[in-house]
Amino acid sequence: MLHYEVIVAGGGTAGFAAAVTAAKAGKKTLLIEEKAYLGGTATGAQICQFLGFANGEDQIPQKGIIRAVLDGLTAAGGSKGIEQIYLSGNKDLGVLVIPYESDVLKDVIDNLVCEAGVDVLFHTRVIGAETSDGKITGLRIHNEEGIQTVTGDIVIDATFHGSVAVSCGCPWKMGDENGVLQPGSLIYKMMNVDQERYAKVSQKEKEELAAKGIAEGCLYVNNLLARPLPSGVLYSNMSRLEINPLDTFAWSKAEMEARRQIRKISRFFIENVPGFEHSFLVASGDFTGLRDSRRIMGKYVLTNEDVLEGRLFEDAVAKSSYPIDIHDTDGVSSRVVKPNTGVFYIPYRSQVTDEISNLILAGRCISAEYEAHACIRVMITCMRLGEAAGLAAAESLNQGCAANELDGKILKEKLL
Numbered sequence: 001m002l003h004y005e006v007i008v009a010g011g012g013t014a015g016f017a018a019a020v021t022a023a024k025a026g027k028k029t030l031l032i033e034e035k036a037y038l039g040g041t042a043t044g045a046q047i048c049q050f051l052g053f054a055n056g057e058d059q060i061p062q063k064g065i066i067r068a069v070l071d072g073l074t075a076a077g078g079s080k081g082i083e084q085i086y087l088s089g090n091k092d093l094g095v096l097v098i099p100y101e102s103d104v105l106k107d108v109i110d111n112l113v114c115e116a117g118v119d120v121l122f123h124t125r126v127i128g129a130e131t132s133d134g135k136i137t138g139l140r141i142h143n144e145e146g147i148q149t150v151t152g153d154i155v156i157d158a159t160f161h162g163s164v165a166v167s168c169g170c171p172w173k174m175g176d177e178n179g180v181l182q183p184g185s186l187i188y189k190m191m192n193v194d195q196e197r198y199a200k201v202s203q204k205e206k207e208e209l210a211a212k213g214i215a216e217g218c219l220y221v222n223n224l225l226a227r228p229l230p231s232g233v234l235y236s237n238m239s240r241l242e243i244n245p246l247d248t249f250a251w252s253k254a255e256m257e258a259r260r261q262i263r264k265i266s267r268f269f270i271e272n273v274p275g276f277e278h279s280f281l282v283a284s285g286d287f288t289g290l291r292d293s294r295r296i297m298g299k300y301v302l303t304n305e306d307v308l309e310g311r312l313f314e315d316a317v318a319k320s321s322y323p324i325d326i327h328d329t330d331g332v333s334s335r336v337v338k339p340n341t342g343v344f345y346i347p348y349r350s351q352v353t354d355e356i357s358n359l360i361l362a363g364r365c366i367s368a369e370y371e372a373h374a375c376i377r378v379m380i381t382c383m384r385l386g387e388a389a390g391l392a393a394a395e396s397l398n399q400g401c402a403a404n405e406l407d408g409k410i411l412k413e414k415l416l
């Protein structure tokens, strides 16, 4: 039976960061990913812009995983660095962002996991966990070789849905107090846009065009969202789908509806938006990006108030200034609330559970209230949570202590 010191389930922004960090700390690490590439939503759903920096971080951190990703992207021509954008076109909602080419990012992450010595299993799905005495004793995986069990001293759940934690019986929540989820979006890309002409379209004109598109049943958001990438292609986040990942038939229908939506949206742009007259739709995400799924209820549940008040924890492992950003279920608008102190922190206790001693959560499935989740879910934060998970796994093994009993102060000293 395959045995590793650290097993990471899910190779998205959080999972690859966790695996690279654990391997670099000298731990024998396995990364299991059901698709054939790493990056998860960042690459597969073609999100194309990293958000989640903390105020004052107008320079990329000088070391660590975010630095490595940006260096790799820049060297390969996949990013031109940090820019400022305004959420909902609102001048009070400026945030720092790194636009990137999602296909270049796949390569960059491949290089990082290979350099770190992570063993990667693609085309392999984690289908359940075996537990005994509050500990994961094995992970069941499925691929073309059949169903097997792999064992790990520490397991990191970076599956987006918290699937490992759920199969261990950890409690979870999904959606707001009524179980309502944020909409999902299928990202798409358009080529041959006259960017100079498009850049001259004012915010007011964008909103008027969006209102026209909504009235005609061709658009689903109250703004025009199309931003250029280094290749000159524009990427767009304008479709809106109600998706519950726990209803797979409905989810499947929604994937088809998402493709219908982006055909309609891109046609509207070609016919109505200055600069798009000779453009065409060239690519879309492999799947519709989900903003919501399960949130595992861990040792500490990060609250809305923690975020708004910028509460600093003794075991803080990540910080960010990204606001609470909830896309309304009507699909059209967003609710955006900035932290009062400009920055908020996430404690390590939100990454571990009472139930399972050798399990660490990474990425958007960590323990948070609905509103708090709406600001931790962005990718710079997910990478930070991955880095924290990988480091925590290594520290727990070095100290011979349970992952859910590790003193997070040690992590804070190293990470913040």
Ligand SMILES: Cc1cc2nc3c(=O)[nH]c(=O)nc-3n(C[C@H](O)[C@H](O)[C@H](O)COP(=O)(O)OP(=O)(O)OC[C@H]3O[C@@H](n4cnc5c(N)ncnc54)[C@H](O)[C@@H]3O)c2cc1C
Residues within 6 Å of the ligand: 009, 010, 011, 012, 013, 014, 015, 032, 033, 034, 035, 038, 039, 040, 041, 042, 045, 047, 049, 050, 051, 052, 124, 125, 126, 127, 158, 159, 160, 161, 163, 184, 185, 186, 237, 288, 289, 290, 291, 362, 363, 364, 365, 377, 378, 379, 380, 382
């Ligand atoms: C439409 C949309 C727009 C967004 N816009 C932005 C933005 O502009 N900027 C930003 O920073 N963030 C944005 N986000 C948020 C961000 O993209 C995600 O929250 C983040 O990428 C989640 O990272 P993750 O590592 O937790 O999960 P993921 O990146 O989804 O990674 C999970 C990985 O686990 C794998 N997996 C899942 N289950 C299993 C299993 N059982 N076995 C094996 N593998 C498994 C998946 O294939 C995937 O690779 C957006 C999200 C959406 C949906």
